[in-house]
Amino acid sequence: MKKVNTNDVYNDYSDFLNDHKEEVLRNAASAIDPVKMGMNRHEAMTLLGAMKNCGFSREDFAAIMQKSPEDKGTFAKQWGRFSGTGREYGEAGEGTIFDYAKRCGWAWPRPEDITGNSAPESSRKTQKPVPALPDLCAQWGDDFTLACLMDSQQYTGKPVKVGAIRSREPIPTPAPEQFTVQDFARAVTSGRTFYPTVYSKELTGHDDTGKPIYYYRAIEQQLFVVDIDNEETYRGDDGKDHKRRIKEPLTIDAAREICDKVGIAPFMIYETFSSKAHREDPAEPYQKFRLCFALDKPLTVQEVGERGLFAVARYFIGLFGQSADTKTTDPARLIYGTDERDRAHLYKRVLDKKKLLQRVFTSQEPAQTAPEAPETPESMTREEYLQTSAAGCMAALDALITASASSPAISTGFMELDRILDGGLYSGLYILGAISSLGKTTFALQVADNIAKQGHDVLIFSLEMARAELMAKSISRITFQTTKYDSDAKTTRGILAGSRYAKYSQKEVDLIQTAKGHYMQYAQHIFIHEGIGDIGVERVKEEVARHVALTGARPVVLIDYLQILAPYDPRCSDKQNTDKAVLELKRLSRDFDLPVIGISSFNRESYKESSGNRGRVTAVDFKESGAIEYSADVLLGLEFKAAGTKEYSEKTEKQKTPREIKLVVLKNRNGKAWQSTCFDYYPMFNYYREA
Numbered sequence: 001m002k003k004v005n006t007n008d009v010y011n012d013y014s015d016f017l018n019d020h021k022e023e024v025l026r027n028a029a030s031a032i033d034p035v036k037m038g039m040n041r042h043e044a045m046t047l048l049g050a051m052k053n054c055g056f057s058r059e060d061f062a063a064i065m066q067k068s069p070e071d072k073g074t075f076a077k078q079w080g081r082f083s084g085t086g087r088e089y090g091e092a093g094e095g096t097i098f099d100y101a102k103r104c105g106w107a108w109p110r111p112e113d114i115t116g117n118s119a120p121e122s123s124r125k126t127q128k129p130v131p132a133l134p135d136l137c138a139q140w141g142d143d144f145t146l147a148c149l150m151d152s153q154q155y156t157g158k159p160v161k162v163g164a165i166r167s168r169e170p171i172p173t174p175a176p177e178q179f180t181v182q183d184f185a186r187a188v189t190s191g192r193t194f195y196p197t198v199y200s201k202e203l204t205g206h207d208d209t210g211k212p213i214y215y216y217r218a219i220e221q222q223l224f225v226v227d228i229d230n231e232e233t234y235r236g237d238d239g240k241d242h243k244r245r246i247k248e249p250l251t252i253d254a255a256r257e258i259c260d261k262v263g264i265a266p267f268m269i270y271e272t273f274s275s276k277a278h279r280e281d282p283a284e285p286y287q288k289f290r291l292c293f294a295l296d297k298p299l300t301v302q303e304v305g306e307r308g309l310f311a312v313a314r315y316f317i318g319l320f321g322q323s324a325d326t327k328t329t330d331p332a333r334l335i336y337g338t339d340e341r342d343r344a345h346l347y348k349r350v351l352d353k354k355k356l357l358q359r360v361f362t363s364q365e366p367a368q369t370a371p372e373a374p375e376t377p378e379s380m381t382r383e384e385y386l387q388t389s390a391a392g393c394m395a396a397l398d399a400l401i402t403a404s405a406s407s408p409a410i411s412t413g414f415m416e417l418d419r420i421l422d423g424g425l426y427s428g429l430y431i432l433g434a435i436s437s438l439g440k441t442t443f444a445l446q447v448a449d450n451i452a453k454q455g456h457d458v459l460i461f462s463l464e465m466a467r468a469e470l471m472a473k474s475i476s477r478i479t480f481q482t483t484k485y486d487s488d489a490k491t492t493r494g495i496l497a498g499s500r501y502a503k504y505s506q507k508e509v510d511l512i513q514t515a516k517g518h519y520m521q522y523a524q525h526i527f528i529h530e531g532i533g534d535i536g537v538e539r540v541k542e543e544v545a546r547h548v549a550l551t552g553a554r555p556v557v558l559i560d561y562l563q564i565l566a567p568y569d570p571r572c573s574d575k576q577n578t579d580k581a582v583l584e585l586k587r588l589s590r591d592f593d594l595p596v597i598g599i600s601s602f603n604r605e606s607y608k609e610s611s612g613n614r615g616r617v618t619a620v621d622f623k624e625s626g627a628i629e630y631s632a633d634v635l636l637g638l639e640f641k642a643a644g645t646k647e648y649s650e651k652t653e654k655q656k657t658p659r660e661i662k663l664v665v666l667k668n669r670n671g672k673a674w675q676s677t678c679f680d681y682y683p684m685f686n687y688y689r690e691a
Contacts, residue, residue: 016111031106047097148177156339197309198219227324255289255291270290272336275288295350311360312360412424414450414679420676422670427594433636434637442688445470445473448558457547457551457556460527461543461559472496475516476492478519479495544594563578600622614645639662677690
């Protein structure tokens with residue numbers, strides 16, 4: 001550092017900072033108080049990286065962290081393991097230290113505070129002028145404020161290593177901050193990051209290292225953000241996922257036109273960090289931008305439930321079709337600001353909460369089961385009758401196509417299965433069948449869990465297994481995945497049998513708690529209805545209607561299994577009742593516009609090795625019903641991978657660990673049939689893995 005004369009009087013504050021940078025930085029660091037600023041783990045690790053990169057010592061860092069009685073040297077121990085710029089927090093530096101200090105009440109020192117000499121008032125550090133936005137005008141008053149969680153992190157470009165979305169934990173602010181529209185816009189256009197949703201923080205368990213696991217439950221939301229990426233994901237020749245521009249990217253002007261048509265306007269639109277490079281691409285130019293919508297008052301979980309907040313977010317995203325990134329329905333999604341300040345715009349518009357609720361939830365109510373009586377020929381004119389032709393229905397077809405943009409395929413969580421199903425599950429009836437020991441319920445339950453992890457609700461009607469057993473199967477699978485197939489993983493019985501817990505080691509108990517914590521992160525989207533002989537199709541329809549009315553979300557429905565649904569008519573045969581159940585489930589998927597998955601047993605002939613198929617699954621194997629084959633939109637069958645070969649032996653295949661299973665698409669009404677994908681099946685731990 002430059003050696004200076006302490007008798008110098010500075011007329012320019014920047015000269016003073018250049019000469020005394022180290023002293024000012026240490027002055028700021030000494031003011032940081034983890035307790036006062038409510039420091040979380042991410043912020044502590046960022047501070048560690050900043051101090052290491054600025055030349056501080058381990059002792060300097062420990063002195064700050066020891067101000068917190070809960071630390072006990074935990075973070076200081078990370079100092080030696082931290083490798084600087086090669087790690088996640090390695091790009092942090094002076095800005096982090098100054099920002100944390102200011103959050104603790106620190107102010108820029110006067111030159112005389114450091115040098116001991118007097119200095120003219122002009123040498124004080126002045127704040128940079130607040131940048132103006134083109135539409136940041138006096139129309140917005142200070143009486144209207146937005147509630148959200150604004151992070152301290154500030155960027156000048158899209159971060160690659162620092163604070164990546166998936167590595168950031170939610171901001172643990174106990175209450176939302178209130179921003180005027182101007183303050184919010186200035187923060188975002190200065191590169192600040194934020195979460196639109198306000199959270200409560202709940203401890204759900206600990207991992208195998210003793211680290212606590214938290215679930216961040218959304219409690220209210222006033223701000224909804226739509227991320228217009230104008231990109232699609234595709235699988236490259238290298239086997240990895242890549243992104244490319246969609247064929248018809250959406251422009252900001254086109255997005256505003258969409259909003260105008262539905263009578264909903266964003267209060268702010270800004271281009272993202274990466275927009276400039278794509279906007280100036282001479283070959284395929286397109287914009288990447290975000291639309292921010294605000295309600296006049298926050299929407300709370302007491303009003304619509306946590307799933308209702310998802311429904312509102314899905315509504316906004318659905319307006320813009322494939323141009324929008326559907327991941328922004330996740331309230332744990334961190335939203336980045338921008339450096340494209342001159343391309344950010346504000347609009348005088350907020351949404352009335354009551355009208356929005358009517359718009360979102362009324363539009364998703366199920367169709368009336370009792371159709372209106374058709375008009376008689378005498379009451380219709382010739383022109384009116386001609387409008388019932390296909391030509392007259394073209395406008396309705398266009399409206400249906402537009403509406404479908406807000407209902408993309410739902411991923412099964414298995415990449416290859418999604419591929420052969422043309423993206424995943426759509427509205428329709430899916431039937432899954434197999435002989436015993438192939439894990440029909442296990443496979444369907446794992447798909448249900450994968451769907452719930454995406455924020456979609458799943459209604460499971462379990463006619464054979466109890467709710468607790470299904471939950472334990474999921475938790476068992478997570479212990480197996482968490483330990484990477486370690487011997488400490490627990491079976492379903494190992495989860496449910498309380499008498500075994502006294503014999504478990506602390507590591508085993510912690511593993512179960514960790515698995516429960518992971519399960520809790522998506523369990524709020526799983527609704528299990530259990531019953532033996534008392535759940536029929538009408539009960540299923542009633543529960544689906546109730547769910548849609550209360551949450552505004554159309555769920556995926558899983559029936560386990562078809563042949564033991566309560567008889568539709570006790571006087572009919574099993575075949576007739578199964579036929580009727582299948583037809584009603586098909587109607588349910590159509591009326592509510594949702595996927596229905598039904599598990600089916602097979603007829604006895606399918607279990608014989610001596611049959612001509614030698615274990616191969618066919619459409620005629622589905623038990624008791626011809627309606628299954630004809631009414632299902634997609635017919636799926638599980639079989640042993642070796643089925644059909646001369647060496648096939650069911651007994652031999654069952655003894656393998658893992659069992660080698662093939663899933664075959666026997667029928668696909670809107671796609672290719674007779675495609676297949678293979679899995680490794682671990683029956684002891686209820687786990688299917690793509691082979």
